Amino acid sequence: MARPVQYNVKNGGGKAIHIVAPPEGHTGEGFFTTKLSDVVGLARKNSLWPLPFATSCCGIEFMATMGAHYDLARFGAERVGFSPRQCDLLMVMGTIAKKMGPVLRQVYLQMAEPRWVLSMGACASSGGIFDTYSVLQGIDQIIPVDVYIPGCPPRPEAVLDGFMKIQELVGKESIRRRNGEQYKQLMESYGIQ
Amino acid sequence: MLGLANGYRLTANSSEMALTNETIQERLIAKFGDLVTNFEAPYGMLCFEAPKDQNLKLLQFLYDDPELRFQFLTTLCAVHYPQQKGRELAVVYHLHNLQDNVRIRFKVFTDITTPDIFTATNLYAAANWMERETYDFFGVNFIGHPNLKRILNVDEMDYFPMRKEFPLEDGTRIDKDDAMFGR
Numbered sequence: 001m002a003r004p005v006q007y008n009v010k011n012g013g014g015k016a017i018h019i020v021a022p023p024e025g026h027t028g029e030g031f032f033t034t035k036l037s038d039v040v041g042l043a044r045k046n047s048l049w050p051l052p053f054a055t056s057c058c059g060i061e062f063m064a065t066m067g068a069h070y071d072l073a074r075f076g077a078e079r080v081g082f083s084p085r086q087c088d089l090l091m092v093m094g095t096i097a098k099k100m101g102p103v104l105r106q107v108y109l110q111m112a113e114p115r116w117v118l119s120m121g122a123c124a125s126s127g128g129i130f131d132t133y134s135v136l137q138g139i140d141q142i143i144p145v146d147v148y149i150p151g152c153p154p155r156p157e158a159v160l161d162g163f164m165k166i167q168e169l170v171g172k173e174s175i176r177r178r179n180g181e182q183y184k185q186l187m188e189s190y191g192i193q
Numbered sequence: 194m195l196g197l198a199n200g201y202r203l204t205a206n207s208s209e210m211a212l213t214n215e216t217i218q219e220r221l222i223a224k225f226g227d228l229v230t231n232f233e234a235p236y237g238m239l240c241f242e243a244p245k246d247q248n249l250k251l252l253q254f255l256y257d258d259p260e261l262r263f264q265f266l267t268t269l270c271a272v273h274y275p276q277q278k279g280r281e282l283a284v285v286y287h288l289h290n291l292q293d294n295v296r297i298r299f300k301v302f303t304d305i306t307t308p309d310i311f312t313a314t315n316l317y318a319a320a321n322w323m324e325r326e327t328y329d330f331f332g333v334n335f336i337g338h339p340n341l342k343r344i345l346n347v348d349e350m351d352y353f354p355m356r357k358e359f360p361l362e363d364g365t366r367i368d369k370d371d372a373m374f375g376r
Contacts, residue, residue, distance in 0.1 A: 098347045131362045131369065133354040134346060141365065 037175045045170040046076035051087035055094030058121040058153040065156040084110035095123040096136045108143045119145045122152040212293040214239040245301040249311045263288035266317035271331035275357045281305035312338040330355035
């Protein structure tokens with residue numbers, strides 16, 4: 001039987017409710033001050049729009065992750081977008097053949113900054129068992145990757161863990177990072193603009 | 194039901210003289226003599242060889258002959274035998290007679306330095322993509338093919354990956370420790 005709503009709201013059972021701590025800042029009567037980058041990070045990391053680039057079995061695990069049982073929506077990633085222009089997080093899941101490489105790169109280029117990339121599973125990360133002439137040996141040969149999830153395929157829990165790692169990166173990222181020299185060098189090393 | 198029964202009887206009648214491997218072999222030898230060689234029937238499937246410049250004549254005969262009627266090209270591929278000097282590449286045609294449900298295999302061999310074979314696209318439209326695939330992986334040059342370019346691999350690829358001299362593994366792989374693979 002479903003729990004009555006009041007159970008969730010009033011916490012009749014007296015269980016401890018955990019609330020995420022606010023970012024560092026000063027609190028006073030009716031105000032709270034903090035760094036802009038913290039607020040932006042908080043907003044970004046809790047509303048990531050993933051773009052699933054699913055090419056094989058890892059994509060099936062991702063479907064389970066999106067489903068009710070594991071529920072990626074809990075992390076603010078309810079909205080899975082299929083347009084690169086609207087998404088923040090490119091999730092590459094599955095074997096990327098060399099012929100698919102330019103397509104993946106094109107999708108990455110079409111995404112607007114700030115953008116993050118998550119490489120799920122052995123194939124996307126390193127080529128996996130497909131050590132062969134036709135398969136790209138890791139997507140980091142063509143696009144920069146933020147988080148790698150090991151596994152063949154990874155369990156949905158691992159995907160959630162990887163996603164939380166991405167959230168951590170997003171939350172802590174300085175809003176100036178994308179204009180920085182280091183970031184430009186990273187992009188240039190991939191031949192992007 | 195009646196139609197089915199009639200249809201069955203028709204099939205039964207027409208297969209009174211079922212097309213056997215021996216019949217096919219006799220007809221081929223009657224027409225081409227010594228040109229067709231190496232008859233064998235592994236697992237009951239007739240298999241034979243002909244010189245590569247005769248491939249179209251043979252395919253045409255197999256197609257047109259009222260008894261043989263091999264009018265369906267099931268598949269076409271190549272095999273690389275590096276140790277057979279002068280006949281390194283084999284092009285194999287799998288043909289199917291749909292009326293009698295008989296399949297055969299037909300091989301032609303070619304030197305790897307001049308891998309030129311006449312295209313079968315004018316006879317079998319299905320040969321178009323299969324020959325492109327065979328070109329893509331083995332570098333067999335099908336003379337007269339309307340669009341002989343790579344079909345599965347990336348266009349930039351500069352070798353024919355299924356030839357034995359090329360490694361299966363990708364050269365850019367860095368994470369594999371040979372000791373872990375017993376090498």
